[in-house]
Amino acid sequence: MVALAFSAATLAIGGIAYIVTHEALEKQLDHRVAVESQALLDQAKEGGPASIAQSIRLREKARNSSSLDYLLVDDAGRPIAATISPLVPLKEGYEEFFRFRRGRYTGVGQSLTSALPGGLLVVIADRHDLKEIDRTLEMLFAGALGAMLALGVGAAALIGWLTRRRLSRVDTTAKAIIAGDLTQRVPRDGSQSEFDRLAATLNQMLDRIGALMDNLRQVSSDVAHDLRTPLTRLCNQLERASTGEDEAERAAAIHAARNQADELLEIFAALLRIAEVEGLAERRALVSVDVTALLEEMADTYRPDFEASERRLLASIPPGLRLRGDRRLLAQALSNLLENALRHTPSRTTVTLTALASQSTINIRLEDDGPGVPEAEADRLFQRFARAEASRTTAGHGLGLALVKAIAAGHGGEATLSRPARGFGVIIRLPTPARGASDASLN
Known part of the structure; x- marks a missing residue:
């Protein structure tokens, strides 16, 4: 045509x-x-x-x-x-x-x-x-018409061949993924052409799907591993309650089973919350959030608890920090970090909450001068059910930092370890409105 x-x-x-x-x-x-x-x-x-x-x-x-x-x-x-x-x-x-x-x-x-x-x-x-x-004009126009026909047909054939060739790569990759090989990606030639940009977009989509699948496998494995013990304990408590002859012993067993069931419900609620945030189910209309006011409010809320447990909470927050986000989710992430500091640090520990605005991000740090965690354990702390060996005896399920990471990622940012010279720390990097792509990623 x-x-x-x-x-x-x-x-x-x-x-x-x-x-x-x-x-x-x-x-x-x-x-x-x-x-x-x-x-x-x-x-x-x-x-x-x-x-x-x-x-x-x-x-x-x-x-x-x-x-x-x-x-x-x-x-x-x-x-x-x-x-x-x-x-x-x-x-x-x-x-x-x-x-x-x-x-x-x-x-x-x-x-x-x-x-x-x-x-x-x-x-x-x-x-x-x-x-x-x-006659000369007629011959010239006839030659031009023939050349245009030949060029048009040749160009159409070449474009068709190139299009089929590029689409065949996408088709081959899609068939391999359908067959179960989620590691396959659409080849790119680096030309930044429309097909090359489409391949990049598809590969990003496949990377996202692959990450979700890996996350699903990890969740399944973690649930199977970490819930086996409390479920076994719950079954034992119910068995004791059903076979016990002493009324007081049966009541104690039922009460213990109830506590065990409540713990399981808390774990599943936390897992569901993380899944909702990671699956972007929380993408309601985002608004401008006064980060300065939020951090000061969280610090004022938790400072009495820190003082009551013989710990100190210091805050250094500059004015005018704002970004587009979900205030409730950001408050939950900060709450998880502060709860971890209360739960896993010894008395007389100083915890510092700071914030710093760069050209494109707001960096929120929560660091303590406690004993910290071994380097070998630090890299896996953002995984579900991951806990440092020293924290095994304290309450918790190892899901707090996983939720912090999911909330940061849901806002287009990231949560990583800050690795202070002493103690333990987490830094949350969140994009600001000045970053052109951040608004699109949040909406």
């Missing part, structure tokens, strides 16, 4: 150019004939028809391929001077197709017949050169 469209356009342009050129050449011939006729008529006013006959004979001697032809006849139609013999009756005025003979040559010309005292003057311009130009 594209080739046909280009060909039709070429044909239309060629046709218009041919008509315009042809008409311009015909007007040029008419003008040449008119100028020559007027010159001879002006000459006749001084010397009469004899002077015109003399001029015709002189022009005949100097004749070349582009010379005009002449015919001078008297009132009876007898030639006085001529370079051609007419094959049509003479009549005054212009004639576009005047047939004549010159020796053995028979031609057609544009003529102007003018009356003068004692006869007629005919000046003829041969159309042979005009026909040759018309």
Whole structure:
């Protein structure tokens, strides 16, 4: 279709150019004939028809391929001077197709017949050169049309082949993924073309799906591993309650089973909360959040608990920190970090909450000067059910930092360990509105 469209356009342009050129050449011939006729008529006013006959004979001697032809006849139609013999009756005025003979040559010309005292003057311009130009234009336009057809068909075939080739890569990758190989990605050539950018987008989508699948497998494994013990304990408590003969012992077993069930419900609620945030189910309309006010509020809320447990909470928060986000989720992430600091640090520990705005992010840090965690354990603390060995004896399920990481990622940011010189710390990096892509990622 594209080739046909280009060909039709070429044909239309060629046709218009041919008509315009042809008409311009015909007007040029008419003008040449008119100028020559007027010159001879002006000459006749001084010397009469004899002077015109003399001029015709002189022009005949100097004749070349582009010379005009002449015919001078008297009132009876007898030639006085001529370079051609007419094959049509003479009549005054212009004639576009005047047939004549010159020796053995028979031609057609544009003529102007003018009356003068004692006869007629005919000046003829041969159309042979005009026909040759018309023929040359026709050949050029036909060649251009053929070249355009060939180029259009070739370009369409090439584009079709390249398109099928690129789509076949996508198709091959999709079939491999359908077959179960989630590691396959669409090949890229680095050209930044539309197909290359599409491949990049598809690969990002596949990376996201792969991460979700890995997360699902990890969750399944963690649930199976970490819930086995409390479920076993719950079954034992129920078994003791069902077989116990002493009423007090049965009541104690039922109470213990109830506590165990509540703990399981807390774990599942935390897992569901993390899944909702990571699955972007929390993407309600985001608003501008005053981060400065939020941090000061959280610090004021938890400071009495820190003081009551013989710990200190210091806050250094600059004014004017704002971003687009979900205030409730950000408050929950900060609450988890502060709860961890209360739960897993010894007394007389100092915890510092700070914030710093860079050109594109707001960095929130919560650090303590406690004993910290071994380097080997630090890298896995953001995984579900991951707990430092020293925290095994304290309450908790190892899901707090996993939720913090999910909330940060849901806001287009990240949560990582800050690795202070002493103790333990977490830094949350959140994009600010000044970052062009952040608004799009939050909406």
